[in-house]
Amino acid sequence: MIPEIGHFALILALSLAVCQGVLPLIGAYRNDAAMMSVARPAALGQLVFVMISFGCLTWSFLQSDFSVLYVANHSQLALPTIYKISAVWGAHEGSLLLWVLLLAGWTVAVSRYSSDLPDSFAARVIGVLGLLSCGFLLFTLLTSNPFERLIPAPMDGADLNPLLQDPGLAIHPPILYAGYVGFSVAFAFAIAAMLAGNLDQAWARWTRPWTTWAWLFLTIGIALGSWWAYYELGWGGWWFWDPVENASFMPWLAGTALIHSLAVTEKRGLFKSWTLLLAITAFSLSLLGTFLVRSGILISVHAFATDPGRGLFILGFLGVTIGGALTLYAWRAPGLDSDAGFRGFSRETFLLLNNVLLVIATALILAGTLAPLIVEVFEAGKISVGPPWFEIAFAIPMLPLVLLIGVGMHTAWRSQAFKPLFDQLKFPALFAIVAGILIPIVAYGRFGLLLSVGVTAGIWIMVVSLIHPVRSWRRAPGTPGMTRGVLGMSVAHFGVGMFVIGVTIVSAFTEEIDISVRQGESVSVAGYDFELRSLRNVEGPNYQAVEGEIDIRKDGEFVGQLRPQKRTYLVQQSPMTEAGIEASWNRDLFVALGDPLGNDAWSLRVQYKPMIRFIWMGAFVMALGGMIAASDRRYRLTAKAKEKATRLSGEPA
Amino acid sequence: MMRYLAPLVVFAIMIPVFMVGLKRDPTMLPSPFLDKPAPEFELPKLKDLSQTVSNKDYAGQVALVNVWATWCVGCRQEHEFLIRLSQENPLPIYGLNWRDRREDGLAWLQQLGDPYVASGYDADGRAGIDWGVYGAPETFLISKDGRVLYKHLGPLNRVIWEREFVPKIAADHGATP
Numbered sequence: 001m002i003p004e005i006g007h008f009a010l011i012l013a014l015s016l017a018v019c020q021g022v023l024p025l026i027g028a029y030r031n032d033a034a035m036m037s038v039a040r041p042a043a044l045g046q047l048v049f050v051m052i053s054f055g056c057l058t059w060s061f062l063q064s065d066f067s068v069l070y071v072a073n074h075s076q077l078a079l080p081t082i083y084k085i086s087a088v089w090g091a092h093e094g095s096l097l098l099w100v101l102l103l104a105g106w107t108v109a110v111s112r113y114s115s116d117l118p119d120s121f122a123a124r125v126i127g128v129l130g131l132l133s134c135g136f137l138l139f140t141l142l143t144s145n146p147f148e149r150l151i152p153a154p155m156d157g158a159d160l161n162p163l164l165q166d167p168g169l170a171i172h173p174p175i176l177y178a179g180y181v182g183f184s185v186a187f188a189f190a191i192a193a194m195l196a197g198n199l200d201q202a203w204a205r206w207t208r209p210w211t212t213w214a215w216l217f218l219t220i221g222i223a224l225g226s227w228w229a230y231y232e233l234g235w236g237g238w239w240f241w242d243p244v245e246n247a248s249f250m251p252w253l254a255g256t257a258l259i260h261s262l263a264v265t266e267k268r269g270l271f272k273s274w275t276l277l278l279a280i281t282a283f284s285l286s287l288l289g290t291f292l293v294r295s296g297i298l299i300s301v302h303a304f305a306t307d308p309g310r311g312l313f314i315l316g317f318l319g320v321t322i323g324g325a326l327t328l329y330a331w332r333a334p335g336l337d338s339d340a341g342f343r344g345f346s347r348e349t350f351l352l353l354n355n356v357l358l359v360i361a362t363a364l365i366l367a368g369t370l371a372p373l374i375v376e377v378f379e380a381g382k383i384s385v386g387p388p389w390f391e392i393a394f395a396i397p398m399l400p401l402v403l404l405i406g407v408g409m410h411t412a413w414r415s416q417a418f419k420p421l422f423d424q425l426k427f428p429a430l431f432a433i434v435a436g437i438l439i440p441i442v443a444y445g446r447f448g449l450l451l452s453v454g455v456t457a458g459i460w461i462m463v464v465s466l467i468h469p470v471r472s473w474r475r476a477p478g479t480p481g482m483t484r485g486v487l488g489m490s491v492a493h494f495g496v497g498m499f500v501i502g503v504t505i506v507s508a509f510t511e512e513i514d515i516s517v518r519q520g521e522s523v524s525v526a527g528y529d530f531e532l533r534s535l536r537n538v539e540g541p542n543y544q545a546v547e548g549e550i551d552i553r554k555d556g557e558f559v560g561q562l563r564p565q566k567r568t569y570l571v572q573q574s575p576m577t578e579a580g581i582e583a584s585w586n587r588d589l590f591v592a593l594g595d596p597l598g599n600d601a602w603s604l605r606v607q608y609k610p611m612i613r614f615i616w617m618g619a620f621v622m623a624l625g626g627m628i629a630a631s632d633r634r635y636r637l638t639a640k641a642k643e644k645a646t647r648l649s650g651e652p653a
Numbered sequence: 654m655m656r657y658l659a660p661l662v663v664f665a666i667m668i669p670v671f672m673v674g675l676k677r678d679p680t681m682l683p684s685p686f687l688d689k690p691a692p693e694f695e696l697p698k699l700k701d702l703s704q705t706v707s708n709k710d711y712a713g714q715v716a717l718v719n720v721w722a723t724w725c726v727g728c729r730q731e732h733e734f735l736i737r738l739s740q741e742n743p744l745p746i747y748g749l750n751w752r753d754r755r756e757d758g759l760a761w762l763q764q765l766g767d768p769y770v771a772s773g774y775d776a777d778g779r780a781g782i783d784w785g786v787y788g789a790p791e792t793f794l795i796s797k798d799g800r801v802l803y804k805h806l807g808p809l810n811r812v813i814w815e816r817e818f819v820p821k822i823a824a825d826h827g828a829t830p
Binding site: 240273284329334575595 | 658670733
């Protein structure tokens with residue numbers, strides 16, 4: 001009964017999405033206030049019914065209702081409750097439902113915080129989001145119904161993929177999807193502007209906080225995914241250039257470019273058509289990512305159930321959405337660009353360079369991801385593109401970018417004189433170069449050219465990111481401090497610097513060893529002694545495991561104890577490595593238990609990973625910067641000003 | 654005007670590529686060699702480049718040919734199962750170390766264990782092309798008379814093994830060579 005309620009609620013949500021998608025758009029075209037006013041209540045109603053549907057599926061999981069096919073395939077009686085909940089989005093059908101839920105959530109957020117938008121504009125934005133929602137709801141209902149029954153019901157389920165039974169992966173998809181879906185708001189703003197044939201600086205100011213929020217969710221989502229891969233795949237790597245990782249990374253790069261180009265459009269009214277194109281691109285790449293993952297045309301560890309029927313539907317949806325948006329762009333964008341110019345040496349130039357480099361990086365990753373497919377389609381044999389290609393292709397545009405960040409953020413709009421900028425930045429630059437050479441030698445005892453360039457770049461960004469905050473802190477009393485926009489930018493760029501340092505150091509100074517040890521023996525890596533004290537059998541709720549107890553000492557001093565596990569999940573009989581990690585701000589000690597080698601010996605993988613936390617901390621700091629910037633008061637000012645005006649005019653007669 | 658049309662044109666070109674890509678869905682499409690003689694190969698052994706491994710090594714036996722690489726996460730995932738399988742030893746497992754660096758491959762086998770009778774070292778992926786390898790990991794089941802009985806794409810595990818491989822191995826053992 002409950003699953004049927006969920007199914008019907010989804011159908012009702014679709015009906016409301018149709019109303020939300022069609023009526024407000026017609027209303028905005030005809031300037032019909034009654035039709036436009038359908039937008040907000042329809043969006044709210046849609047959210048309510050999708051929530052009911054989502055709740056019903058969650059309920060089915062909690063009740064272990066194996067008469068629901070999706071539950072039977074992805075759950076099990078002994079599965080811990082938290083994973084019964086996260087199993088809801090652990091595979092294709094449920095993750096689509098999550099997608100729809102988040103889209104409805106974003107739409108309601110937009111309709112709630114859009115009171116200062118012109119009515120026709122808000123109606124168009126909500127209408128476009130409604131049409132997108134129609135597409136995804138149809139996809140769910142027609143090809144991927146999560147409520148399909150399985151009669152007779154099996155006694156027990158097939159269990160959730162053990163790789164996904166992890167707290168990090170329980171929250172990774174919702175946050176990642178919040179980012180993916182969030183770009184649909186920027187997309188809807190772009191479509192609405194083109195439909196209205198009008199794009200001014202106010203448009204960019206409305207779009208910016210939404211884009212930044214989507215971007216920061218995506219940032220956190222990707223960081224969580226990378227962190228999960230690091231400790232759960234048992235390998236110690238943090239990025240694999242897997243097609244699914246690329247699928248999340250490409251919209252991130254395009255979204256980063258969009259954030260910066262929106263800044264130019266807001267402040268100077270430039271780059272208008274380019275900004276529109278980036279808004280379309282960021283969302284298109286999110287959709288493309290979905291297509292690549294769901295259709296199974298590219299193989300990946302992350303791939304969910306693949307099905308060409310689904311692929312065809314998504315392809316059609318992609319064609320209509322992106323094709324329609326780009327057609328509208330070709331038609332309307334030429335009328336939007338303004339003629340205002342800027343000098344060669346100015347903030348605009350640097351943001352343009354930023355955009356060019358980010359787009360090149362996106363294009364190279366897209367090319368690498370699709371290359372095997374394209375080559376095969378043209379029957380030119382088969383190729384594979386591995387991490388070495390991506391690493392080089394990515395580093396080439398990124399290295400100049402990270403060096404330019406530091407200059408760009410201190411360059412004035414319109415035109416910047418060279419001398420004062422040089423005076424301001426020469427000491428930070430000198431400091432960064434000296435530190436970049438000294439830090440590897442002093443802390444790790446080695447010199448390398450690329451290594452020093454990387455450390456220099458990281459320190460350079462971190463130091464110059466401090467200039468604005470420090471100046472604001474030391475300003476004369478009574479003078480205005482920096483805005484949250486500037487603070488957010490400084491914080492986010494500081495995070496980029498942390499990330500660069502983390503990547504550079506960890507790739508240069510990781511030490512790893514794989515060795516066979518018996519109980520009581522120890523192994524030494526990077527000055528730390530790892531002693532395998534004991535091994536014992538452990539029973540988990542749905543797995544059996546062998547657990548090692550490893551004491552870590554440095555110069556005889558006790559550092560910590562790790563308990564890595566080797567698990568066998570009972571239902572799927574799949575072995576999993578649960579690494580033990582001793583984390584600290586400047587290094588991780590990583591121990592994974594390998595296989596029994598006979599004679600009580602076990603293979604053990606021990607790694608010393610310096611500064612690896614900086615990679616994820618850098619990403620979180622970037623997201624924090626985004627949060628600060630998105631809360632800048634100028635985004636709320638118009639609403640407040642309006643409120644004030646109403647209050648001053650007194651009670652309505 | 655042209656520059657505003659360009660994005661649409663690029664996208665329009667991509668759509669047919671995806672269409673064809675969909676039709677060629679590798680998980681749906683069986684290996685072109687299915688039930689046909691497996692391609693011949695002769696490669697230097699990963700562990701000792703002066704020796705070679707070839708399809709003659711397993712002639713007359715049911716064998717598994719597993720395509721792997723150290724950069725491939727799926728291979729990492731299936732490796733422990735392969736180790737277990739090699740301990741149970743129902744059939745010889747041959748490896749094809751595909752598009753990899755030799756030192757990485759050697760370190761991997763030393764660290765994680767070596768389930769293979771031998772691994773051919775296919776640095777430039779030429780043998781992989783002959784075998785129609787789409788991506789690692791891929792696993793071919795070879796019959797006693799050298800035909801491809803089955804090809805599995807993606808990581809192997811116990812469930813897939815029991816469901817897809819075991820019946821086919823039993824059937825092949827029943828048939829006269």
